[in-house]
Amino acid sequence: MRPIWKGAVTFGLVNVPVKLYSATQDHDLSLHQVHGEDGGRIRYERRCEVCGEVVAYEDIDKAYEDGDKTVVLTGEDFAVLPHDRSREIEVVEFVPGSQLDPITFDRSYFLEPDSSSVKAYALLMRTLKDTELTAIVQFSLRQKTKLGALRTHGKVMVLQSLLWADEVREADFPALAAATRISEREREMSASLVAQYADDFSPKKYRDEYQAELRKLVDAKMEQGDALDTEATFGRAQPEGDGEVVDLMEALQRSIERKRQKKGPAAAAGTGKARGRGKEHKAAGKRGA
Incomplete structure (x- = not known):
């Protein structure tokens, strides 16, 4: 595995240098698109709708549109944001793991200690196990500020990014409004x-x-x-149900x-x-x- 991020877990004055690795991987068969008639590979071009030219990735900026106004943000603009430069996984509080709703879980990452921080890493792991608590942390990754849960997983610590509160939708379905006996x-x-x-x-x-x-x-x-x-390979396709309503x-x-x-x-x-x-x-x- 190759680390995708290097930084440190900070807990008060304690600083634990770590490397971050993706804990999961996609096992789906890799497919690409082709032209059905001749099998030619389908390619997509980043073409400017103003000048019509194909634009190289390094020449592409991002923009935010608000009605009639558009603000272009360059790489230099993003670089000045303080949180984007942060290399800290800051512990902000410890909570019972049961209080975390699984719907908020996003990506999972393994944390590997730097050679100089093995003891501090082991101490934090032991503390999490002994107290049976989960550390709530804040960190920045790929130009985004993230909330996370730091917990133990076997012999390592795992960082799970969490969705922000306003990213989880409220579910209000009319069919559930009426009392059901x-x-x-x-x-x-x-x-x-x-x-x-x-x-x-x-x-x-x-x-x-x-x-x-x-x-x-x-x-x-x-x-x-x-x-x-x-x-012959997969057997005969099974017909779909007839929609029978059963008591x-x-x-x-x-x-x-x-x-x-x-x-x-x-x-x-x-x-x-x-x-x-x-x-x-x-x-x-x-x-x-």
Whole structure:
């Protein structure tokens, strides 16, 4: 991995030099656009609508338009902004991690300590683990001031950028405005269905099926070309549902029975264990509160 940013975590008078790495990567198959008739690659040009010339990237500035007025901002203009020059990840407060709404999470980054700051890095990590708190930080990256959450992840610290409060939309759907009556029986049936699916989360159990099928299609096209029989490769396409409206209670009952048939008696016992773990976690949460 190559670092995308170098700076320091600052906590009071403590300064911890670090390197920042992207913690995630895109596994999607890389595709580009071509002309369907001859396979020629489609290229896009940055063409000026005034003079008609193709403009080199280094000659492109940014602008803000407000009605009839347009303000052009050059690279030199951005360079004078104090926050753009900052190389600090400033700790502003420590909060319980449970208070962070996952909807605000954006990008994740690994922090690697500089060779001169290993002890200070380890101390901050240990403090976060011992206190079970998350550090809220502010930093600048790629010409943007960002809010972030600094926490531990295995043997390293992870910085997760957060959305600002005004970047999260308010959801107000008319259909939810009216009071909806849910019976005790419906709640019990729903809880029973959830129990049938209860288990410990293991990300490695899941894979991106679409990308796997796309890779299979590309490999088959490379081998067979336009003679590819997609039905032989992927099977016959399943027809879409007929839109049948099923009674909620009936749908819950059918779902529970179908899940029980798939899992069998041994799996049902495992579900009881998972359900017990859920109760333990809930009880621990209440004690912590």
